[in-house]
Amino acid sequence: xxxxxxxxxxxxxxxxxxxxxxxxxxxxxxxxxxxxxxxxxxxxxxxxxxxxxxxxxxxxxxxxxxxxxxxxxxxxxxxxxxxxxxxxxxxxxxxxxxxxxxxxxxxxxxxxxxxxxxxxxxxxxxxxxxxxxxxxxxxxxxxxxxxxxxxxxxxxxxxxxxxxxxxxxxxxxxxxxxxxxxxxxxxxxxxxxxxxxxxxxxxxxxxxxxxxxxxxxxxxxxxxxxxxxxxxxxxxxxxxxxxxxxxxx
Ligand code: FPP
Numbered sequence: 001x002x003x004x005x006x007x008x009x010x011x012x013x014x015x016x017x018x019x020x021x022x023x024x025x026x027x028x029x030x031x032x033x034x035x036x037x038x039x040x041x042x043x044x045x046x047x048x049x050x051x052x053x054x055x056x057x058x059x060x061x062x063x064x065x066x067x068x069x070x071x072x073x074x075x076x077x078x079x080x081x082x083x084x085x086x087x088x089x090x091x092x093x094x095x096x097x098x099x100x101x102x103x104x105x106x107x108x109x110x111x112x113x114x115x116x117x118x119x120x121x122x123x124x125x126x127x128x129x130x131x132x133x134x135x136x137x138x139x140x141x142x143x144x145x146x147x148x149x150x151x152x153x154x155x156x157x158x159x160x161x162x163x164x165x166x167x168x169x170x171x172x173x174x175x176x177x178x179x180x181x182x183x184x185x186x187x188x189x190x191x192x193x194x195x196x197x198x199x200x201x202x203x204x205x206x207x208x209x210x211x212x213x214x215x216x217x218x219x220x221x222x223x224x225x226x227x228x229x230x231x232x233x234x235x236x237x238x239x240x241x242x243x244x245x246x247x248x249x
Contacts, residue, residue: 010062010063011062011063011064012233014237015063015233015236015237015240016240017064019239019240020063020064020065020236020240021065021192021193021194021216021236021239022065022066022067022190022193023065023066023067023068023069023189023190023191023192023193023194024060024065024067024068024069024192024193024194024195024196025068025069025070025071025192025194025195025196025207025208025211025212025215026056026068026069026070026071026195026196026197026198027071027195027196027197027198027204027205027207028049028052028053028070028071028072028198028224028227029197029198029199029201029223029224030045030198030199030222030223030224030225031045031046031048031049031223031224031225032045033045033199033223034048034049034223034224034225034226035048037223042084043083043084043087043088043091045223045225046084046087046088046091047091048225049224049225050091050095051225052224052225052226052227052228053070053095054095054099055228055229056068056227056229056232057099057103057108057140057142058106059229059232060140060142061106061108061139061140063236065140066140066141066190067140067141067142067143067189067190067192068140068141068142068143069113069143069144069145069192069208070142070143070144070145071145071148071205071207072088072092072144072145072146073088073092073114073145073146073147073148074145074147074148074149074205074206074207075114075115075147075148075149075152075206076149076205076206078147089119089120089123092123092126092144092146093120093122093123093126096110096126096127096129096130097126100129100130100133100134103130103134103142104133104134104137106139106140107137107138107139107140108134108137108139108140108141108142109134109135109136109137109138109139109140109141109142110130110131110134110142110144111131111141111142111143111144112127112131112143112144112145112146113143113144113145113146113148113153113185113186114145114146114147114148114149114153114185115147115148115152115156116146116147118147119146119147127146141189143186143189145207148185148207149206150204150206150207150208150209150210151206151209153184153185153209153210154184154209154210156183157180157183157184160183161175161179161180161183181210184210184211186208186211191211191212191213191214191215192208192211192212192215193215193216193239193244194215194216194217194218194235194236194239195207195208195212195215195216195217195218196218196219196220196227196232196235197217197218197219197220198220198222198223198224198227199220199221199222199223199224200219200220200221201219202219214244214246214247216239216242216244218235218238218239220234220235
């Protein structure tokens, strides 16, 4: 039995492996409220949220999910107090340092999406190291959206394509959906089948605007630090009951 077959034994029996979403994306909302309810500083909520990310990554490996994308920091999150922004950057750096070895052993391929050039140098170094180390891994694709914005992603794709048209490398009528998608951060991976947003808010918040054209959305009332495997299981059960028509009848 291969390692992956052994891991799949963990899949709860009421989930059908053939109906699992290939790509799950998550808007991890509610860390601040979780901390406030406990009289703690917001950053404690983010720390508790990071622990939940770690467990969900393990769970996705065990249950046979192909791709997991988490929204860790949006282009709008720079508007938060400097202390919170700095703490989030430090938390991500620590997460990579502490979890990289285990993730590599579990054959996880770590990738980032977003404008990484604006991140602190020390985090950029950690990102380069983790993506390079795991680039040949063939297990779970784990995407961390950092300084990511859907509109900014679409704009930079337009600019890159316009540049190619300007130099004569490409004609305007050669711009197809496939060509456009090849200029997005998600080039080469399937669109999310399921987007989970925690804490009851019903918004996309600039996340994967192009890619979510036909993705199913699941809203959990739970705050992110409380979104455990049991909650994930409920989201997958709900997804398996959906009828996906992709615009057809
Ligand atoms: C939204 O909750 C959450 C964020 C902006 C940060 C998410 C970051 C983590 C879960 C930890 C770091 C990530 C990784 C991958 C290690 P909020 O602060 O807006 O919550 P609120 O709406 O209750 O205030």
